[in-house]
Amino acid sequence: MPLLVVGSVALDSVETPTAKRDDILGGSAVFFSYAASYFTPVKLVSVVGDDWPHEHTELLKERNIDTSGLEVRPGAETFRWRGKYQPNMNDRDTLEVHLNVFGEFDPVLPEEFRRSKFIFLANGSPVVQAKVLDQVTDAQFTVADTMDLWIREQTDELLALLKRIDGLVLNDSEAKLLTGEENLVLAGHQVREMGPRFVVIKKGEHGAMFFSQHETYVLPAYPTEDVIDPTGAGDSFAGGMMGFLAEQDNFEPVTLKRAMAYGILVASFNVEDFSLGRMQKIDRDEIERRMEQYQKMLLF
Amino acid sequence: MPLLVVGSVALDSVETPTAKRDDILGGSAVFFSYAASYFTPVKLVSVVGDDWPHEHTELLKERNIDTSGLEVRPGAETFRWRGKYQPNMNDRDTLEVHLNVFGEFDPVLPEEFRRSKFIFLANGSPVVQAKVLDQVTDAQFTVADTMDLWIREQTDELLALLKRIDGLVLNDSEAKLLTGEENLVLAGHQVREMGPRFVVIKKGEHGAMFFSQHETYVLPAYPTEDVIDPTGAGDSFAGGMMGFLAEQDNFEPVTLKRAMAYGILVASFNVEDFSLGRMQKIDRDEIERRMEQYQKMLLF
Numbered sequence: 001m002p003l004l005v006v007g008s009v010a011l012d013s014v015e016t017p018t019a020k021r022d023d024i025l026g027g028s029a030v031f032f033s034y035a036a037s038y039f040t041p042v043k044l045v046s047v048v049g050d051d052w053p054h055e056h057t058e059l060l061k062e063r064n065i066d067t068s069g070l071e072v073r074p075g076a077e078t079f080r081w082r083g084k085y086q087p088n089m090n091d092r093d094t095l096e097v098h099l100n101v102f103g104e105f106d107p108v109l110p111e112e113f114r115r116s117k118f119i120f121l122a123n124g125s126p127v128v129q130a131k132v133l134d135q136v137t138d139a140q141f142t143v144a145d146t147m148d149l150w151i152r153e154q155t156d157e158l159l160a161l162l163k164r165i166d167g168l169v170l171n172d173s174e175a176k177l178l179t180g181e182e183n184l185v186l187a188g189h190q191v192r193e194m195g196p197r198f199v200v201i202k203k204g205e206h207g208a209m210f211f212s213q214h215e216t217y218v219l220p221a222y223p224t225e226d227v228i229d230p231t232g233a234g235d236s237f238a239g240g241m242m243g244f245l246a247e248q249d250n251f252e253p254v255t256l257k258r259a260m261a262y263g264i265l266v267a268s269f270n271v272e273d274f275s276l277g278r279m280q281k282i283d284r285d286e287i288e289r290r291m292e293q294y295q296k297m298l299l300f
Numbered sequence: 301m302p303l304l305v306v307g308s309v310a311l312d313s314v315e316t317p318t319a320k321r322d323d324i325l326g327g328s329a330v331f332f333s334y335a336a337s338y339f340t341p342v343k344l345v346s347v348v349g350d351d352w353p354h355e356h357t358e359l360l361k362e363r364n365i366d367t368s369g370l371e372v373r374p375g376a377e378t379f380r381w382r383g384k385y386q387p388n389m390n391d392r393d394t395l396e397v398h399l400n401v402f403g404e405f406d407p408v409l410p411e412e413f414r415r416s417k418f419i420f421l422a423n424g425s426p427v428v429q430a431k432v433l434d435q436v437t438d439a440q441f442t443v444a445d446t447m448d449l450w451i452r453e454q455t456d457e458l459l460a461l462l463k464r465i466d467g468l469v470l471n472d473s474e475a476k477l478l479t480g481e482e483n484l485v486l487a488g489h490q491v492r493e494m495g496p497r498f499v500v501i502k503k504g505e506h507g508a509m510f511f512s513q514h515e516t517y518v519l520p521a522y523p524t525e526d527v528i529d530p531t532g533a534g535d536s537f538a539g540g541m542m543g544f545l546a547e548q549d550n551f552e553p554v555t556l557k558r559a560m561a562y563g564i565l566v567a568s569f570n571v572e573d574f575s576l577g578r579m580q581k582i583d584r585d586e587i588e589r590r591m592e593q594y595q596k597m598l599l600f
Contacts, residue, residue, distance in 0.1 A: 088482045182388045184505070185525040205484070206506035207520060217597040220507060220518040225485040257600040297517040298598040300557040 002041045002066075003246040005032050005239075006107050006132045007122020007145075009046040009070065013082040013096075014231055014274060016089065021229075024275040025056050027079065028122035028145065031232030034276050035239025035266040036120075037063040038284050039247040043113050045069035045132075049076035049101045059276070069110050076101035089227050090204050109135045118246040120238060121165070123147050126157040133164055141251050143167040145238060151178050162195035166251070169238050171202045184209060185216060200241075200260065202234050210260055215253060219260055222268035222294055229274045233267045236279070240266030240287075265290045302341045302366075303546040305332050305539075306407050306432045307422020307445075309346040309370065313382040313396075314531055314574060316389065321529075324575040325356050327379065328422035328445065331532030334576050335539025335566040336420075337363040338584050339547040343413050345369035345432075349376035349401045359576070369410050376401035389527050390504050409435045418546040420538060421465070423447050426457040433464055441551050443467040445538060451478050462495035466551070469538050471502045484509060485516060500541075500560065502534050510560055515553060519560055522568035522594055529574045533567045536579070540566030540587075565590045 012026030033042045043066040050072060057067050079102035082095040105128060114137050121129040121144035129144055136142075142165045150158050151174060162168060168191060172184055178194075181187040184201055188211035191199045198212040205227075207220040241263030248255050265287055272278040312326030333342045343366045350372060357367050379402035382395040405428060414437050421429040421444035429444055436442075442465045450458050451474060458478075462468060468491060472484055478494075481487040484501055488511035491499045498512040505527075507520040541563030548555050565587055572578040 183525055183527055185523045189525075203506065206503065209523065216523055218520040218523050219598070220520045223485045223509065223516050223518050225483055225489075227483055254600070261600055295600075298519070300554070300561055300595075 001118055001246045001249040002043055002116060003036055003118045003120065003242055004043045004045070004109075004113055004116035004136070005029050005036070005120045005122055005242075006045040006109075006129075007032065007120075007124055007235075008079055008102050008105075009044075009048050009052075010079040010081055010102070011051075012231060012275070013080070014229055015084040016229055017085065017087050019228070019274075021274045023080075025059070026081065026231060026275060028124075028232075028235045030060070030276070031235035031270065032120060032122050032239035032242070033060060033065045034063060034279050035236035035263075035270065036243030036246070037065050038266065038287060039240070039243030039262070040118075042066065042243070043069060043116060045107050045109060045113065047071040047073055047101050047105050047107075048078040050074050052078050059280075069113055073101050078102075083231070085230065089230055092230075107132055107135075114138075117141065118242060119143070120242050121145065122235065122238070126150055126154050126161040130157070130161055130164070133161075141166050141245065143169060143238070143242060145169045145234070146174065148174055148177055159194060162191075165196050167198045167200065168196045169200045169202065169234070169241075171204070171234060175199075175201045188216070198256065202237060204230070204233065208237065208260060208264060210257065212253065212256075217257065219257075219264055219298075222265055222290060224268050224272060226272045228272055228278075230271045231274075233271050236270035237263040237267040239263070261291065261294060262287070265294060301418055301546045301549040302343055302416060303336055303418045303420065303542055304343045304345070304409075304413055304416035304436070305329050305336070305420045305422055305542075306345040306409075306429075307332065307420075307424055307535075308379055308402050308405075309344075309348050309352075310379040310381055310402070311351075312531060312575070313380070314529055315384040316529055317385065317387050319528070319574075321574045323380075325359070326381065326531060326575060328424075328532075328535045330360070330576070331535035331570065332420060332422050332539035332542075333360060333365045334363060334579050335536035335563075335570065336543030336546070337365055338566065338587060339540070339543030339562070340418075342366065342543070343369060343416060345407050345409060345413065347371040347373055347401050347405050347407075348378040350374050352378050359580075369413055373401050378402075383531070385530065389530055392530075407432055407435075414438075417441065418542060419443070420542050421445065422535065422538070426450055426454050426461040430457070430461055430464070433461075441466050441545065443469060443538070443542060445469045445534070446474065448474055448477055459494060462491075465496050467498045467500065468496045469500045469502065469534070469541075471504070471534060475499075475501045488516070498556065502537060504530070504533065508537065508560060508564060510557065512553065512556075517557065519557075519564055519598075522565055522590060524568050524572060526572045528572055528578075530571045531574075533571050536570035537563040537567040539563070561591065561594060562587070565594060
């Protein structure tokens with residue numbers, strides 16, 4: 001089952017304690033799409049400027065990602081982000097953000113994209129996310145991501161969006177910010193009571209938690225010693241999760257849990273190099289081998 | 301198989317964002333012993349002053365904890381600790397520490413205790429921990445805990461101790477401090493290379509990681525929404541783990557992993573009330589029921 005994603009495409013500059021890269025391929029919709037592409041065809045909607053290197057589009061196309069919804073706007077510049085990771089590789093400082101053309105992003109879905117059944121609203125303004133929902137006609141399973149900026153500055157719009165989606169994915173500090181609750185178990189359920197049928201709280205190197213009316217669970221991150229660049233970990237997590245669900249064409253509880261595990265594993269590959277470097281080198285078999293190790297790890 | 305523990309017995313004063321308790325039963329060896337007592341008989345070695353409420357000793361005796369090694373020193377005062385938890389319930393500030401009689405703790409093991417096969421050196425000076433090892437004659441499985449104070453101030457003594465024990469249990473910030481390594485997977489293995497056959501890194505609300513030459517794994521904490529007082533969580537974790545191993549009289553890899561899961565579950569009960577409040581209300585059956593839920597949670 002194809003999977004629609006709407007979100008940012010960017011050129012990132014990333015500094016870690018041991019290395020530095022400039023203008024590498026990034027953006028929430030890029031990490032998401034690439035991660036999901038191991039499981040299902042992806043339809044990407046975003047916008048870039050004419051500084052956008054065409055080979056990046058080719059890279060996505062090679063993995064069965066439909067880029068016909070990627071607008072290249074003449075005379076505009078692509079979204080750029082520059083960040084620096086702390087020695088713990090979990091905390092980071094944003095040094096520069098230039099939204100550029102993404103600041104005016106007003107997605108218009110290609111006709112065929114509107115009939116998508118599986119939809120992911122990558123991190124973006126809840127106003128823009130709602131505009132996507134206004135355009136889709138056959139949605140069966142809609143999940144959104146969000147961030148502190150929207151929780152703070154577009155609270156009402158975000159709360160309205162939460163009543164229209166099946167699932168919300170957000171990180172631990174964002175869940176605390178949205179609810180004012182420090183206990184993540186309580187925070188997860190409180191977010192769920194705001195509208196979505198389920199909530200996933202991402203905890204970075206500590207894994208992810210799942211909350212539905214009848215289930216609460218946590219799965220640990222896959223322990224990797226090769227943490228080179230955590231950028232896009234959360235987006236690739238969501239991509240692995242949604243990609244597997246779309247592939248299965250099913251979002252029953254048992255499939256959701258397995259999907260979350262796939263998300264965790266794809267994210268564990270993603271952090272092992274800058275940009276899509278590590279993910280470009282793996283295939284589905286390698287994900288399955290890590291899945292076997294992961295399941296063995298959790299068996300006692 | 302009986303289990304020997306040598307460590308602190310204290311009177312704690314604890315402040316959380318919502319409640320406050322003064323002079324309640326605490327100390328690393330107390331939390332450890334009580335947690336281990338669900339699985340195996342425990343022999344406790346420690347020292348208190350004559351301000352020590354006798355009913356605390358009775359409470360321990362009721363759970364098959366042999367307190368004949370608990371010295372009550374006349375004219376001395378019991379170790380007291382006062383701490384305050386931050387709203388996140390993970391970080392805490394120590395407001396007061398009065399080592400009192402524990403500052404002169406020089407454990408002399410009762411004759412029968414010296415033949416113990418399973419031994420836990422609860423958090424304490426590595427000099428004192430080494431003195432315990434000097435007295436035991438039939439040790440088969442020895443595990444120690446440590447803390448930032450000893451890593452900083454008795455580094456050489458600690459490094460010497462690490463070569464004499466089977467396992468070390470320490471928390472994530474301590475593992476980083478001991479190795480200078482921020483990646484916990486790398487830090488865990490670096491600690492292991494300092495001597496112990498295995499290392500467990502405790503991550504508080506995020507669970508625990510295990511490292512041996514051939515295994516690396518992480519188990520998440522059991523998600524509880526009733527976090528009342530985290531004091532003693534790490535000690536009750538170690539108690540559950542060592543208690544199960546002593547009960548099984550076996551420390552094969554498969555038993556060690558199951559033991560770590562028991563440690564996580566006993567700790568999840570421990571944080572649900574002040575002092576031993578919650579643990580006093582449970583029995584082995586309740587631990588087994590939570591174990592079933594925990595295993596189900598990790599199955600997909």
